[in-house]
Amino acid sequence: MPLWLYIVSSVVKSAIVLGVLLTAVAYTVWLERKVVGHMQNRWGPTRVGPFGLLQPAADGLKFLFKEDLTPPHVYKPLYIAAPMIAVIFALTSIAVIPFGTYITIDGYNIPLQITTDVNTALLLILGVTSIGVYGVALAGWSSNNKYSLLGGLRASAQMVSYEISLGLSLVGVLILAGSFSLRDIVNAQGGYFLGFIPRWNFFLQPIGFFCYLMAAYAETNRIPFDLPEAETELVAGYHTEYSAMKFAMFFMAEYANMITVACLATLLFFGGWLSPFNENVWLQAHGAPQVVLALLPVLWFAAKVVVFLFIYIWVRGTLPRFRYDQLMAFGWKFLLPLALVNLIATAIAVAW
Amino acid sequence: MISIHLALFLIFGVVAVAGAVNLLAQRHPINAALSLIAVMAALAGEYMLLGAEFLAAVQVIVYAGAIMVLFVFVIMLLNAGVEERTEGSRVAIIFGIPGVLLGSILVAWVILRYSETEAVPAGALPGAPSTIGQLLFHEFLLPFEITSILILIAIMGAVVLASKPEPAAGGPSKKLATEQKVND
Amino acid sequence: MNPNLSLWLIPVLPLAGAAINGFFGRKSSRTAVSTVALVFSGTAFLWALTVAWRASSIPLPYQEYLAHWVRSGSFSVDFAFYLDQLSLVMLLVVTGVGFLIHIYSIGYMWEEPGYYRFFSYLNLFMFFMLTLVLANNYLVMFIGWEGVGLASYLLIGFWFTKDSAASAGKKAFIVNRIGDFGFLIGLFLLIQHFGTLNFTQVFDQVKPLAVESSGAGLLTAIGILFMVGACGKSAQIPLYVWLPDAMEGPTPVSALIHAATMVTAGVYMVSRSHVIFEKAPIALAIVAIIGTLTALFAATIGVTQTDIKKVLAYSTVSQLGYMFMACGVGAFSAGIFHLMTHAFFKGLLFLAAGSVIHAIGGEQDMRKMGGLRSYIPWTFLTMGIATLAISGIPPFAGFWSKDEILYKAYQTSWIYWLIGVITAFITSFYMFRLLFMTFFGDYRGAHVDEHGQLHSVHGPDLHRDDAHGHGEPHESPWVMLGPLVVLALLSTIGGLVGIGNHFEHFLAPVFGSEYPQKIAEGSGVNELLLMVISVILALAGATLAYVLYVSKPELPEKITDRMHGLYEAVLNKYYVDEFYAALFVKPLIGVSTSVLWKGVDRKIIDDSINDAAEGARHVSDNVRHMQSGNLRSYAGWIAAGSAVVIAYMVWLGVGR
């Protein structure tokens, strides 16, 4: 592949992914409001556009034009840097996530992924996620507000704790795939059990998936693990002192993280872009255009991600918040041992 | 012409050195911690250049993601402030910085003067996770097990040291959780 | 292939007895203590007999190697034993007489506190004496040499609560040290010049050397130094002064250590080193002169002593002089022969004296005895035999050995002979004086009514609780009389082995055969004449004693009155002790006090140590400020140190 094509394709891919991602973030917010609204027997946003579809745009505009207040006794450099750190690292992790197979342009296979297939993609995502803690923690500390500080402390402790369970829950999948490469992991899930059940890791690793989901919810500070921003205790937690675009950045970071988690869940446990049905073979046999063949997996991928986002919102609308000690006890005394048992069982099974 | 490899090396190197110097210059521990994170991230980049992908990832996850989080956590917990200047510190600065400068210049000169100038190609030694794992669980199994015991001891030691003199009944403290993270 | 004689058992058995009694004796009954002591020393004696029997069938000398001791460069010393005819004789004498005295001691010491201690010491002495006798090199011999000194010290000071006993012990020890000093220097000379202390190796190297007849040389020096050591141990002029004082110890100790065995160690050592002495005529002459003079000198003192044990002590010194005289004239086998017979009769004399003392409740002054013949007939009988033996009346043991010595002395020089014969006359006189004063005439002592009162005035047996409660002198129990009888028997017939030079032939492998040939040359008539002269003189001495102390008891007073000055001098042992005190002890104490104690010890040693401590305190007082407790200063020091190391490495690298 010539260098220019590499650069051009990278730039184009980055632009598309970023655009899609930000839009997705915005519409996840809309989706959440809508779903939660219906769950709570109300309508959610309805006024702006049909079904309130333009609501995200209105919100964005509002954030942009609101006055950006900076409280007087904050530690300014970090106060400003914190939301940036949060959003940057939230968006970075999407870079290594593959959305589909390849597009062939002029004889060159261009992977549907911003970077090339990195051998240690999963590790990079974990690393970037763990760095994401700094955004929350620094925001809480630099605000010079005790609620914020408590929120920041809670967030860092919580995220650091659940990161272990998160990592361990993935090791089972890694053992099955034998690689850190997300593409390899997805490809390892091709095929069917008994001819019709997709060979997804979910069916092999149900406990692993459960652990992953719980840890991921905690990592993203979502209900029922949203202690860092528990409004009944800490006003708004680490972003109490933030407003306008800075506040929006935290919001974006949170939803971007949700999407990353959903993508990972899809890739690791639900076959990524692989279809549950065998329609690709059928389509190829019937001479479907190449573009369709290339984009159909992306569609499958997106569909699965949306399902996960819906589950996120569903959980939010259903479950109450943990108490902090319950949260820690759950993480250390239940989730970690469970993930370990799962790991050992998987290792033994594979060794057999 | 500077190769991309050298350019990347220089970029990461400059970031690392800048972070290190900033660590010295900053008086607030949290800034120092952030500088150190920058150094570590830059070093992860250097590791990538040297082909040590796994180490680069571990560097980020363990150092930047766990150890430094722990530092930041403690700084926040103790609400560490700007360090005050004292007589001793001035003496240390007057003698320490020139000494260190002199020392590093000397070492650098010696290394550059006397070491072989054989170049290290980018990604010269692919430190893939699988090969590292092979090595770790075969040749270095005993050290690996010993370090795991070390970590276990460190966990218990940290819990004992950091727990309040009167152990509170009930679930694990926040501290416990944080220390345990190091096990990653 | 040499048979294994297990020589090591002989010394180790008494050591075991000493250890058992020493560690557990305090809590044990007297019966148990005596059983242990007797069993171990008796077994040693039996084993010695076995060894003697088996030794007749194997080639001597026999060596037994036990362990390394010193390994330093080419110089090495082993724990090893050596058995030849000489050590065999000594072995039998030591274990045999030692065993008899052990038996005797049971009766004699029964009432004493510290009974176990006594037997522990006694067994310890046996161990060291046997080590001395069996050693195959000078260093192991020296262990025994020092060990018997230690045991002697402990036993002399057995009644350590009594001042005179304690100081007598110290005196013995210190005087012995002077002798040991000479011995040690002799050993150093041996090491320096021959590189070994092993008897056989030393003698093999000495044998080819020329006789130092023209002037004094290395061997002469070694010989004289050895003689100094022997003088100390065997109580010869000028170091004899400790032996009379050693009589403060219990009588069995006097018999065993200060008559029969330990004091003869010097004679043994000189005989053992005969190869060296034979090459050094001057040293040999010195031995002879010292021996002769001591014999005469001690005998004259013996005439005036009234303490029964002191008389015997001077007699011992005198007899040892005889032995050295024999060695000095090259008649080593005669010396050893006399050593053996002397062990019998002098041991007997002391034991009998002990029996006498026992009989009259601790009295030692002969002036308070007399007429004991009828009270203690067995003691009288045995002591009479011993007296006959020491006086040289045939056919008792002393006659044969003394005659042998006098004959050999005559062959070397008639002066030795003359003095020897005069000494024999004096010996006969004072021994019969002792016998007559003790057993004849009327009992002059007080009848003991109140227990202990009399004892507190006299005698070393102060602590004895006189449980007999008698008013009359009484015969000793058979446990004491038994050894007396056995020794009397030996004193009677022990000399017969010397007839026809049997003993000399037996020892010939050790001492060589040159002297027997000389004897063959000498005329038999001459020997018979000398024999007759000495017997006549001995009988004359006995007769004189009878006249002075039995038939005309008032005569001695007159004589002493007339010869007042001389008598006083002799009575006070020629003022030798006082002379030594003035010449050595006082200046030594003065110098020690003024120079060594106040000068060296206080000013130099103490002050230097104190100053060093003070200085260290000052320095650390200043240095400790470096230890500021400031973490970063520590870090600075570490950094500076590592910088130095790095700089050094760099310099190494650059300078390469």
Added chain:
Amino acid sequence: MVPLSYYLVLSGILFACGVAGFLIKRNIITIFMSIELMLNGVNLSFVAFAAHWHALAGQVFVFFVMVVAAAESAVGLAIIIAVYRTRETLNVDHVNLLKL
């Protein structure tokens, strides 16, 4: 292509900065971070040497260094908390009871 010595120089500079930080910093946490900086400097030379000598063991060493550093910082920070609890200060110059 980057010569090995460049990596070594970079590692040396980082190490020297760590030493300097250890010496001139007063805050005990910062001092701790300086130690981590030194460890990182050493790690870099390990990795560079591993690449240079084609010996993967160097990377494994770095792995161990990281593990030990993690244990060390856990205990160290716990100690710092304990010290702060009793001394109410993080300035090492004020924590100087370790003297006569």
